[in-house]
Amino acid sequence: AQKVTQAQTEISVVEKEDVTLDCVYETRDTTYYLFWYKQPPSGELVFLIRRNSFDEQNEISGRYSWNFQKSTSSFNFTITASQVVDSAVYFCALSEGDTNAGKSTFGDGTTLTVKP
Amino acid sequence: DAGITQSPRYKITETGRQVTLMCHQTWSHSYMFWYRQDLGHGLRLIYYSAAADITDKGEVPDGYVVSRSKTENFPLTLESATRSQTSVYFCASRDRFGVSPGSGANVLTFGAGSRLTVL
Numbered sequence: 055a056q057k058v059t060q061a062q063t064e065i066s067v068v069e070k071e072d073v074t075l076d077c078v079y080e081t082r083d084t085t086y087y088l089f090w091y092k093q094p095p096s097g098e099l100v101f102l103i104r105r106n107s108f109d110e111q112n113e114i115s116g117r118y119s120w121n122f123q124k125s126t127s128s129f130n131f132t133i134t135a136s137q138v139v140d141s142a143v144y145f146c147a148l149s150e151g152d153t154n155a156g157k158s159t160f161g162d163g164t165t166l167t168v169k170p
Numbered sequence: 171d172a173g174i175t176q177s178p179r180y181k182i183t184e185t186g187r188q189v190t191l192m193c194h195q196t197w198s199h200s201y202m203f204w205y206r207q208d209l210g211h212g213l214r215l216i217y218y219s220a221a222a223d224i225t226d227k228g229e230v231p232d233g234y235v236v237s238r239s240k241t242e243n244f245p246l247t248l249e250s251a252t253r254s255q256t257s258v259y260f261c262a263s264r265d266r267f268g269v270s271p272g273s274g275a276n277v278l279t280f281g282a283g284s285r286l287t288v289l
Contacts, residue, residue: 060212087276089276089277089278091278097258097282097283098280098282098283099260099262099278099280099283101277101278101279104276104277145212145213147213147278149276151276156201156264156276157203157215157218157228158203158215158276158278159215159229160205160212160213160214161212162210162211162212163212
């Protein structure tokens with residue numbers, strides 16, 4: 055069975071601070087995918103990034119960066135110089151390849167509030 | 171318009187009534203999913219489908235029924251709604267090879283959600 059844990063339920067920062075959202079996962083598969091999705095106050099779910107289990111390279115996209123470490127089963131997400139528009143619920147998710155339609159298991163989400 | 175649409179967006183019903191939430195996607199994606207979102211539980215999978223006429227249970231299927239007679243539609247039915255089914259329901263889809271909107275294998279594209287209140 056697969057499991058995703060986001061230990062931080064809520065985080066509050068002041069604008070321009072850096073913030074890291076933690077994600078720890080469990081899976082028995084050797085082939086899997088990890089994701090981050092964003093849910094802004096408007097409610098829609100927006101895909102941010104996907105990593106596969108064979109690619110441990112960290113990734114940076116503008117103010118966003120992701121650190122994938124198989125040794126600790128973690129896929130953490132850092133926002134640099136946070137902005138008010140980053141306020142949202144962020145979900146980490148895990149999908150086990152094509153097994154069972156590649157269904158994704160989500161963490162409980164981290165609510166990020168960025169104050170001006 | 172291309173995309174994945176859910177209807178109704180908002181629904182209030184009473185305990186014991188039957189409710190159907192509709193999901194329609196225009197990409198001919200093979201896979202479709204229903205999740206429910208509750209405070210403190212993130213997104214939990216109710217049912218999923220790998221193709222027309224192929225459906226399977228997810229993590230929380232009790233009290234729900236699905237069908238998929240056509241690739242593009244995946245309705246979710248609450249046969250006798252209960253208060254515990256008050257939630258926001260999200261439909262999602264993905265193609266098998268990740269070449270359509272969503273950028274990559276196993277990436278889900280979500281509908282806007284259906285907020286259901288059971289009184």
